[in-house]
Amino acid sequence: MKTDDFFVTASWGLLELLADEMAAFGIEVTGRASAGLWVRTDMAGARGICLWSRLASRVTLHLHQAPADSADTVRRAARAIPWEAWLRPEMTFRVRFQGTHGDILSPRFGAQCVKDGLMERVRSQGGAEPVMTPDQPDLPIQARLRHGQLELGLDMAGASLHQRGYRSEAGEAPLRETLAAGLLYRAGWPEVAKAGGDLADSFCGSGTILVEAAMMATDTAPGLFRGFAFEGWPGAVTEGWPAQRAEADERRKQGLADSRSRFRGTDMDGRVVAAAWRNIERAGFSDRIHVEKCDVAEWRMPEKARTGLILTNPPYGNRLESRERAAELFRILGERLRSEAVGWRFGLLLSESELGHQLGLRSRRQYRFYNGSLETTLLLFDIRESEFRQPEQSLEELRTGIPEPAIHNEERAAMLANRLRKNRRHLRRRINQAPDESHCLYDADIPEYAVRITQTGKQLTVTEYAPPASVPEKAARQRLAEVLAVAPDVLGIDPGAVSYEYVRR
Ligand SMILES: C[S@@+](CC[C@H](N)C(=O)[O-])C[C@H]1O[C@@H](n2cnc3c(N)ncnc32)[C@H](O)[C@@H]1O
Incomplete structure (x- = not known):
């Protein structure tokens, strides 16, 4: 079965769960980025993510990645893609372009360059020109230009996957x-x-x-x-799709x-x-x-x-x-x-x-x-x-709510920073060999900081051990605030990727 690379996006805070979901689907995660996961799978696997992922926002079929720093390189990149494999003459398309670089000064201009390249390709193949439309296009094209790298892909789902189809009415401040x-x-x-x-x-x-x-x-x-955009695409994209949907119907009935x-x-x-x-x-x-x-x-x-x-x-x-x-x-x-x-x-x-x-x-x-x-x-x-x-x-x-990261005692916080650096030096090889596994970087090594700090990929978990009754609550809160300030900084972790838990020993 032919496999391709896909980029699966999810909102901030959901990526670790998305990785668990991919593992449960038996889909290989080949890379991580701040907005999503790279996965390698076949078309049935990608359709399965669209149908079954409860967390993903988009699934993009990866078509091209190469340096691009000008309108001309973007146009040429788009011209080199065999769009005729995807576009029938009566189909509509849209280009969603993110980022700027070189003489691509606006996403709108970037989208125009991709469109020009696509049209040149279709003409050179003797095909009829497809129509560009902003609403519900048959072929939603995703383009991203970041740090001089251009990525082109096809959005398999069309409308974002959080739109399940049942919630046509919402109150104030509905949850995604x-x-x-x-x-x-x-x-x-x-x-x-x-x-x-x-x-x-x-x-x-x-x-x-x-x-x-x-x-x-x-x-x-x-x-x-x-529905999903890919349902209207030609070729092998939809082979086996009716059976996949029928299986989902069956599972619901049983469920x-x-x-x-x-x-x-x-x-x-x-x-x-x-x-x-x-x-x-x-x-x-x-x-x-x-x-x-x-x-x-x-x-x-x-x-x-x-x-x-x-x-x-x-x-x-x-x-x-x-x-x-x-x-x-x-x-x-x-x-x-x-x-x-x-x-x-x-x-x-x-x-x-x-x-x-x-x-x-x-x-x-x-x-x-x-x-x-x-x-x-x-x-x-x-x-x-x-x-x-x-x-x-x-x-x-009251021990509810994560305190704001803050340093209350510089000397004490420096001790923690030094200990974390030392522990990380010892563990560096193990972390590099298995970056996605959990590694305990600190476990109440210094009596002042009764916490365990575990790193999993780019995520940090701070587990606070309940302090003995002799430690005033305020002092315990201040020390926790110091851990939350020092640990992400020393370990190079985004402070937003720190989760907290509290256990009794
Ligand atoms: C943030 S919204 C919940 C959104 C919901 N999860 C969704 O996805 O649509 C909060 C809800 O609390 C309701 N609410 C406010 N005060 C309330 C009260 N005293 N008792 C019950 N409901 C209340 C509001 O009517 C509003 O629908």
């Missing part, structure tokens, strides 16, 4: 479907669903988390309700029969609940997802509910509500959870993780993501009495 799926993975929903657990979302908006969770629990392919999970969403806005209901119907889940209007202050667990996962993204504080109102909302939510949901797992996405202090719960793990351009944190909790805190305690006394 791919991010909702990433949150569900990080919160451990696949395991909860496998064990027959339930899912609840107490600020469900248009129902994105509920539908994505139901799709996972019922083995429904996220691309089952939409619907096997899944025992129930889904419940509530939101105070009746119009939003009605929109969620219609989205749920479009996704074919109206018999298992229940949504209703309910203010969180009135929120109760239904009597027959089993345990499972509550995953939600309330108003963010800086986006939908004033910060004070949001803090009050979190206090109410925390009170409801502590009285109604003992035994459940709980995941909360917010842009100001400090607001999580108001819940009166200790979070066990945190991850950072982008929701559009907004940086957000997913806080994960186990709702157990041992994790309860008094919400009225001062902020410093």
Whole structure:
């Protein structure tokens, strides 16, 4: 089977999960970039990513890569590509160009150069000229010019893969479907669903988390309700596609029969609940997802509910509500959870993780993501009495929210930096040999910093060990802030690629 290189993009914060997804599909990852993963697979594999990836935004078939520093080199590169293999005369195309270099001073001009080269090629082959269109082209061409390198490729999906086809109505600040799926993975929903657990979302908006969770629990392919650009391409691209779709239909049927999970969403806005209901119907889940209007202050667990996962993204504080109102909302939510949901797992996405202090719960793990351009944190909790805190305690006394990276004691921080450099020197060979494996670079080596630091690829995990009672909470927070400032800097890791967890020893 002929294989090709494809570039699979995903939003920031989802790449590690995307790599796991590719491994689960049995697809080889050949390289990593900040915006996505390079993979090598055949057409069936690439179609499978379009149909089954819950996290990917685009899958681009790689056609060309070479240096380019002028309009002429871009035109010649485009002229050398056998477009006739893809374009029938009646087909439309579009060029999406990113980047500038040399005399390509704007992406628009770059796109024009690619178009000129393509037209010259088609004419030289005696073919009829295809028409360029900005909307829903048959052949979406992707071009990128970065650091003098031109890449040309074909976008297999067309519309971004987060557009599943079921959410034609949204409330305010809806979650991107791919991010909702990433949150569900990080919160451990696949395991909860496998064990027959339930899912609840107490600020469900248009129902994105509920539908994505139901799709996972019922083995429904996220691309089952939409079309893809490649379906209209000629040649071997679609060979075997009907069977692939039929298999996805079959898996959904089986998944619907096997899944025992129930889904419940509530939101105070009746119009939003009605929109969620219609989205749920479009996704074919109206018999298992229940949504209703309910203010969180009135929120109760239904009597027959089993345990499972509550995953939600309330108003963010800086986006939908004033910060004070949001803090009050979190206090109410925390009170409801502590009285109604003992035994459940709980995941909360917010842009100001400090607001999580108001819940009166200790979070066990945190991850950072982008929701559009907004940086957000997913806080994960186990709702157990041992994790309860008094919400009225001062902020410093509550261990929720990652502190801002900061150096409070230069001398102490320098000790940590030196130790990290030394440990990394010792491990350098092992890291170079297996860059994608996890390597522990520090494990409470210095008594002042009771953390473990693990590097996996370009990702860093800081695991904080619960400090003994003799260490004041404020001092522990300051030391953690120092770890978060020093470790990414010394290890050359993007500070945004640091995740945090908290464990008791
Ligand atoms: C950020 S949106 C949730 C978006 C949702 N995840 C989606 O994808 O559409 C927050 C939701 O919280 C709801 N909300 C605000 N205050 C509430 C309250 N006191 N009780 C219940 N829902 C509330 C809003 O109506 C809004 O739909």
